[in-house]
Amino acid sequence: MSIAVGAFLASIGAGAFGALVGIGGGLIIVPVLTELLGVPIKTAIAASLIGVIATSTGATSRYLSAGLADRRLGLMLLIPTVAGSITGSLLNKVLDANVLAGLFGLLLVFVAVQLLRQKKPSTSAPLPADEASDFVSTYTEPTDGTEIPYRARRIRFGLVSSFFAGNVSALLGIGGGVINVPTMTIAMGIPIRVATTTSTYMLGPTAVTSALIYFAAGVLDPILAGPVALGVFIGARAGARFSTRVSQAGLRLAFIGVALFFAVQMFARFIQNVSL
Amino acid sequence: MRASSRLTALVLTDGSVVSAAFFLVAVVLELVGRPQVPGTLDVSGVTGSIGRLEPWGWATIGVLAAIITPVAGLIATAAEYRGRREAILAAGVIGILGISLLVALLQQ
Numbered sequence: 001m002s003i004a005v006g007a008f009l010a011s012i013g014a015g016a017f018g019a020l021v022g023i024g025g026g027l028i029i030v031p032v033l034t035e036l037l038g039v040p041i042k043t044a045i046a047a048s049l050i051g052v053i054a055t056s057t058g059a060t061s062r063y064l065s066a067g068l069a070d071r072r073l074g075l076m077l078l079i080p081t082v083a084g085s086i087t088g089s090l091l092n093k094v095l096d097a098n099v100l101a102g103l104f105g106l107l108l109v110f111v112a113v114q115l116l117r118q119k120k121p122s123t124s125a126p127l128p129a130d131e132a133s134d135f136v137s138t139y140t141e142p143t144d145g146t147e148i149p150y151r152a153r154r155i156r157f158g159l160v161s162s163f164f165a166g167n168v169s170a171l172l173g174i175g176g177g178v179i180n181v182p183t184m185t186i187a188m189g190i191p192i193r194v195a196t197t198t199s200t201y202m203l204g205p206t207a208v209t210s211a212l213i214y215f216a217a218g219v220l221d222p223i224l225a226g227p228v229a230l231g232v233f234i235g236a237r238a239g240a241r242f243s244t245r246v247s248q249a250g251l252r253l254a255f256i257g258v259a260l261f262f263a264v265q266m267f268a269r270f271i272q273n274v275s276l
Numbered sequence: 277m278r279a280s281s282r283l284t285a286l287v288l289t290d291g292s293v294v295s296a297a298f299f300l301v302a303v304v305l306e307l308v309g310r311p312q313v314p315g316t317l318d319v320s321g322v323t324g325s326i327g328r329l330e331p332w333g334w335a336t337i338g339v340l341a342a343i344i345t346p347v348a349g350l351i352a353t354a355a356e357y358r359g360r361r362e363a364i365l366a367a368g369v370i371g372i373l374g375i376s377l378l379v380a381l382l383q384q
Contacts, residue, residue, distance in 0.1 A: 002306065002312075004303070004306050004312070004331070005303075005306060005307065008303055050339055050342055050343075053342045053343065053345070053346060054292065054295065054296065054299075054342055056346070057288045057291055057292045057295075057342070057345045057346060057349070058288075058289075058292045060285075060288050060349070061284075061285040061286075061288040061289040061292070062285075064281035064284055064285045064288075065281065065282075065285050067281075071281070071284075071353060071357075071362060072361070072362050072365070075353070075362055075365035075366055075368075075369060076365055078365075078369045079365065079368050079369055079372065082369055082372045082373060082376070083372055085376070086372070086375065086376050086379060089376075089379075090379070093383075204288075204345070204346030204349065205346045205347070205349075205350060205369055205373065207346075208343050208346050208347060208373060208376075209372070209373060209376040210376075211339075211342075211343055212343060212373075212376050212377055212380045213376060213379055213380045213383065215317075215339065215343070215380065216380035216381060216383050216384045217380070217383050217384075218317075220339065221314075222302075222332060222335035222336040222338070222339045223302075223306075223312055223314070223331055223332055223335055225335065225339055226298070226299040226302040226303065226331070226334070226335030226338050226339065227299070227302070227303050227306070227335075229295070229296075229299055229338070229339075229342060230296060230299040230300060230303055233292075233296055
């Protein structure tokens with residue numbers, strides 16, 4: 001079995017698993033490509049970003065039609081995010097592959113801890129006068145049809161955090177939702193439904209920025225990126241379809257186990273190959 | 277008041293389908309054992325590879341379609357919000373994407 005076929009099959013699994021747990025496929029596909037298929041980490045990161053684009057564009061059209069993604073908020077946060085993505089791509093180029101593996105290991109531990117803590121996101125609370133913003137909107141909750149108003153707060157914090165999210169996305173080949181969604185829900189008071197859909201809307205342009213740079217630098221291998229994108233896309237759709245039929249708690253625990261397994265592998269590679 | 281998102285949704289859906297179709301052809305060609313010859317990243321290199329039914333050419337055109345789709349979505353958004361603040365924000369994002377293209381070309 002060639003690497004491309006292996007990557008295709010692994011990406012279907014990663015996409016499905018990611019959709020079932022509610023995270024992007026990139027968090028799983030990068031360690032799978034590097035640790036199980038022996039793909040160099042920079043090539044895996046670049047391929048993963050094409051998967052991020054495919055997942056984002058496929059889902060965003062549905063979210064826009066349903067009126068769930070806040071384009072105004074998303075566009076505003078996209079400006080620092082894509083700028084951060086440029087700096088992240090350049091940082092990826094200068095950093096050693098083993099350092100990237102160590103950073104990815106840290107990210108996996110961070111996400112596993114977040115899932116363990118399972119902090120409930122805050123809902124939009126009334127704003128003090130000095131924090132009032134003109135980012136006021138509503139969305140219709142699809143489960144019960146109620147119209148829910150919300151107002152974005154701490155806009156400046158959101159802009160700074162988005163720059164960081166773009167940086168991490170480009171540097172490690174993930175969507176950036178692990179930073180964007182908590183920022184929007186916890187810090188900015190955006191309802192979780194709007195935060196996840198708006199974050200998905202932002203992933204495509206964010207990943208395009210770094211994909212362009214990796215493509216031109218010859219790091220992005222289409223032979224690998226094609227099967228990864230197709231596999232993640234198919235897997236994510238299948239995962240989303242079955243997400244209501246499987247135990248979320250069990251899946252979350254399974255993800256934490258997988259994430260920690262890959263984190264150990266990546267830390268081991270970092271420690272073995274990097275002399276501090 | 278929210279602008280219609282029909283054009284953006286249509287552009288993103290069509291772009292996803294087109295890039296997925298190119299990737300599917302590449303995977304099928306890979307599965308039937310067509311040679312994996314990486315070509316040169318220019319028009320003649322990509323079109324030649326596509327004509328010879330090589331996975332590389334089809335995957336490359338799929339990558340390009342995937343990259344173009346969100347940009348086309350932003351252009352559609354700017355058109356839908358014409359004359360409003362969102363259109364300026366979309367243009368700003370497209371401008372920064374232009375900078376990333378410049379950075380990419382300078383690295384070649």
